[in-house]
Amino acid sequence: MRGFSRFLSDRSGNFGVITAILIVPLIGAAGTAIDFSHALSLRTQLYSAADAAAIGAIAEKSPAAAAAMAMTADGPISAGQDDARSIFSGQMQGEITANQVTIDTQVSRASNRLNATVSFSANVPTTFMQLFGQKNIPISGTATAMFQTASFMNFYILLDNTPSMGVGATPADVATMERKTSDTCAFACHIVSTAGVEDKNSYYNIARQNGVTLRVDVVRQATQQLTATAKTERTADNQFKMGVYTFGTKAEDATLTTISSPIPNLDQVATYTNAVTLMSIPYQGYNNDQQTSFDSALTQMNKIIGTSGDGANTSQPQQILFFVSDGVGDSKKTNCTKSKTGDRCQEPIDTSFCKPLKDRGVKIAVLYTTYLPLPKNSWYNTWIKPFQSEIPTKMKDCATPGLYFEVTPTEGIADAMKALFLKVIRTPRLTS
Template identity: 50%
Template sequence: MKTFFSDRAGNFGILGAIAIVPILGAAGMAVDFSRAMELRSRLQIAADGAVLAAISEKSAGVTQAVGMTNDGRVSISEAEAKFFFDAQMEAKKKSTKEHGTDSEDNFSQDVKLDLVQVKVTKAGKDIKANLTYQATLKTSFLRVLGKDSITVSGSANAVFQSESFMDFYLLLDNTPSMGVASTTADIEKMIKATKNVSDSGSRNCAFACHIVSEKGVVDTGSNYAVAKANGISIRIDAVAKAVVELTKEAEAQQSYPDQFRMATYTFGETAMDTKLFKVEGLTGDLSKVKKTAEGIKLMSIPKQGYNNDQQTDFDNALKKIGDEITAVGTGLTATSPEKFVFFVSDGVGDSYKPKGCTAKLSGSRCQEPIDTKSCTALKARGIKIAVLYTTYLPLPNNDWYNQWIKPFQTTIGTKMQECASPGFYFEVPPSQNLEGAMKILFNKVVHTPRLTS
């Protein structure tokens, strides 16, 4: 017995037999954990795809969320996410059966989904989707160590920020000064075309001879008549075209029904009845706005110097358009749209204002850059003002311009910018396209980040 216990032969075999269990366990652990990682990858891909599909821009769930008046759960998106997740997992299982090996087929059979939980909520402008999953994978080799399964879990999250609902109230200056030719080149054409035309003593007319009679007959010496006869573009025509292009841009940009609604107003049809004139009431039917915009014309005037040419009352127009605007919303839902005044003008007021005029009076006639008190009152209500300033062009050949407008010429653009809400001001000099400028300003308004609370 002493010899037996002292014999060292066969030690390696004994140690090998003892070590084989942890060696096989370590190898099995690598295999099983590799399978667990593959399972988690499959689950995560399905989960990521599910939450993204559930809150895609054109999904039924997002449509439901956008239409909700309050924050809360979005049931359609939750059902969509669960359906998409299950479909992804089923497609993967089918793929391995058709193209894979028996081991891959067994892999799917070894998996048990214990939990798939979806939660989609609307919170303000954010639609948040969360999918949590948990699965159990049967082990192959770890059973040697007494572990029959591995638990795999994870989650996927996605956020969709819905776009704002906005109402645009377009205030379009159609008063006499908008009968000026729209570009520098057109102004030169107008001067040449009226070189021998007499209109209340005026010649080389590019500024003041803009008469359209109440009966629709255009005075032969007016800017309007000369423009039409010589193919000259005047500002009001450019504004009308710009509004048409704006409606097209809005139609192309909106993601939901009635996301952008519009109303159009001018300063009146006739100089005999100057008032805020509703061309088209607030509507989501942008094709209707487009159609009526095509008919916007220069304000008619019965004779040169009628009512001392006091047809551009910014104070009254801005006050009246403020009366048209109901409660200002957050933009989060169709029932709570943000409110914008989209103001297009050359920035010079001309009205009866015996008191409070910011420039020199001509009797009781006030010609001035826009008085921003009216703008401030609108902004105080939460209404945003986007200003498209059509540069008021110097007209050095005109005596009236030199006496009354030239003294404050340099402040016109500054005051228009002061009227606008921060970041929503755009000046269009004659060298630029008014239609293009209108679309640029619209996109700036629509895509500018804004606080929702």
């Protein structure tokens, strides 16, 4: 009896007994962790493939993007769905193959956005969990991506070609004009008599005879280069339409002049732009030199530019006024914001004439061609220099926020116009 009691009270073998009892669930738990870790690793791989498929199917140069640009209504895009499936399968590698995965792809257009959804599901074979009758672990997931397609846009390019744009394009050009003119004038005034006879002694001809590049020349060339940029950047032949306008051909009837109405043939726009030249005047001092009316030009542009849409298709284009100028107005008879000399009013642009366009949803992209100081010119020193610092501020206020660029001729007007254009058309990045 005492021996049996000792047996019952003996605890020396408990660890071995407990270990024997727990070994199966411990091994099962470890095995389950290994199987689940393996399944999660494969799920991560499939998610990567789904992400790549969703993003790739609606990339900027994808078949889906091209199809969306040609669509006139919202809806699914079969080419994008096939492309997504192909990309997903191409990402598959390792122990699990595309044949073992169920894939569902959805690509569609909604307004000017492409949406892609790639869903997957699969069963991952287990190893340790088969001891408990669990032969597979199901895994699944969904990747989504959105891409804003390039918008359809109409560009109305308003170029200042008034006499102040006849200034030398660079400091070197200004210096040449000052050397070649008796009164050291940097402006190449284009004098043509009322009979249409060219004044051979006009400063415009002096500039031409001495190889001087004028600011209006640089703006014309930059506009032509801009049409080439637009042609390269478009994703559909009719995505961008461009029109070109100036303040007028001659001062006697200075009114908005259409060089080209907005058309999708950008090569033709470039050809038409050859006609952009400096506004002529019949004689020095004509109309007290008041030929720059921003108020009139912007008011007329407001009548020409139609309602701005969301850019989703050709019937709802975004309307963009692309305005290039040195920012000094010279035309008002009343309500002048600066000191007048007699009846002449010279002032920075009056931004109240920009507001009606912006209120209608028209974006205004402003390229301010810096009004170069002319320290040897007494008129500049008296009337322009006092408000020189206000000119860029007013031009920026005229622009739609974020669409303002200032450039001096030596910095490259063509590059600045291109940069501003790309800023207007740049679309958001993909999100996944």
